[in-house]
Amino acid sequence: MRVTAVAGDDDLHAVAAHRLLNASAVVSMGIATLLRLGDQLPPGEVELLLQGMAVHAAMVDEGLKNLTRGTDGDGAAGVPRSLSSPP
DSSP: OOOOOOOOHHHHHHHHHHHHHHHHHHHHHHHHHHHHHGGGSOHHHHHHHHHHHHHHHHHHHHHHHHHHTTSOOOOGGGSOHHHHSOO
């Protein structure tokens, strides 16, 4: 007999919250880096950092929207393509 564990709502919300925390941390650390070292970074690096923060901020936004709708908080599917790939 094979037994399969089924995750409960609390487990799924915990996983979603961890994903959102990871994305939020990227945004926070990116801002901290820009505040601390922004004037020392080459313009191309600043742009890459801002693009990465925009992608992760969109993931947090979509994830929170999903959670408020009562669905999985994974925001990755809702990230606009224009943010997820460099120009």
